[in-house]
Amino acid sequence: MLAGERLLTRRQLVGVRGNRFFFSYPVVFLLFALACAVTVSRQYVAGAVLFVAIICLELFLCSDLTVLGLPLLLMIVFLLNCYDSFDTFIHFAWGAPIVIFALLYNLVVYRESLKVGRTLYGWIAVSLALLLGGVGTISAADYFSPMSLYYVLGLGVGMLAFYLLVRSRFAVQSVYTLFSRVACIMYLVGLLAVVNIASYYYHKLSGGGTLSGAMMMFQASNNLSTFLMFAMPFPIWYALKQNPFHAASAFIFYLGIVATGSRAGFVLGTVEFLICLAFWSRYGGRIVRFFCFSIVSTGALLAILLVTEIETLIPGFNFVSMEEMRYKAIGVACDSFLSHPIFGIGLKNHALDGIYSPKKGALCWFHMYVPQIIASMGSVGIVAYLTQFLIRMSLIVRRHTTPLRLTLGISYIGILLMSQINPGEFCPIPYGMMTVVIFALLEQLGETERLAYRLAPEWAEAFSA
Secondary structure, eight states: OOGGGSSSHHHHHHHHHHHHHHHHHHHHHHHHHHHHHHHHHHHHHHHHHHHHHHHHHHHHHOOOOHHHHHHHHHHHHHHTTTOOOOOHGGGGGGGHHHHHHHHHHHHHTTTTOOOOOOOOHHHHHHHHHHTTTTTSSSSSSHTTTTTHHHHHHHHHHHHHHHHHHHHHHTTSSSSSHOOOOOOHHHHHHHHHHHHHHHHHHHHHHHTOOOOOHHHTTTTHHHHHHHHHHHHHHHHHHHHHHOOGHHHHHHHHHHHHHHHTHHHHHHHHHHHHHHHHHHHHHHHHHHHHHHHHHHHHHHHHHHHHOOOOOOOOSTTOOOOOOOOOOHHHHHHHHHHHHHHHHTTOOSSSSOTTTTOOOHHHHHHOOOOOOOHHHHHHHHHHHHHHHHHHHHHHHHHHTTTTOOOHHHHHHHHHHHHHHHHHHSSSSGGGGIIHHHHHHHHHHHHHHHHHHHHHHHHHHHHHHHHHO
């Protein structure tokens, strides 16, 4: 037993040892290998059952939520291939009580004193905007429908509760340990997304399909691109702190985004990739700056020369046309806001019924961040989400911005960009929860930095360099 462990209660000791075991290199590698095997073999249902069992075990034995996040996110990435599979997984609803019991056990046994930060106020504002969305317009049947309640409560009150849980658990741990675990998880999630993409093409092409047909039918393209955009800055951090060759993974993540054929991923992923190169250049030294300049120059030249050939180079790729659902949805959003400027028309609305038919278990999304807010929540939503955005930016942009803070900030920029033309942050699981973790870490980092500068300014400067 370590000296520090003698001061812990029995429940805390179990949690600490569980954290250490389940985030040891052999276990982490095993979980990643299992996720890859499930992805390549396409045994998604069996894989989901196995990973849910692992998650339940970790809920009993681990107090660190980032440790729990590894199997959860790996499972979600390989389940992205199970599009429109509500009827398949509903047969496993019998296992829900086991998961709920394990979750309640974790919440009670590993509870910590409540701790909050500035982003609390943003979550309160957003929760109120979601609850009030559509008041006076939406019918009671629509407002209280199961799917409506899931998103209204999940995106608002649910995320607020998750924030309080995460922030309280983070407050009793080292922010640098937490960040290293999050960085490792996101790196592995990005690698699994690449494996997922490669596996998809292998099965399609080996089955006699064509590249064009495979890309056009790549249903998981936007979601896999979103995960890769979340993960892209973390290899850059590893390149700065450990080995510069880790930066190659960020380039592989970008190529993976392009390979999905996602238009949003291609355009916005390119923007984030350039931001990552600027980030690497800023802290990587003269040789890195020259290398990044060469990449950008070569990429710009190729873009100019091949811009008219993009549909030939990337089969199935085309930009937005006036006949597309998103283009029409902008007009619907503006009309909805003008008709209901205060509270909007609510999340469970029928404004898009004529141009969009969602799959079972999903709402009728505008697939655009700003139109979704102004149409569904009106002026109240605009004020709430703007408040949340400004608070978040104040945590990212600081006078003494460090690589660690920028890594988390760029990861958030990835989901923010993707949300502009996809549901993105309006999906509570996993994107909403991942965003909560990012800003809980940033809050914890801010408190740690303030304490360090107060107690030992010289050490703090050296550490954050």
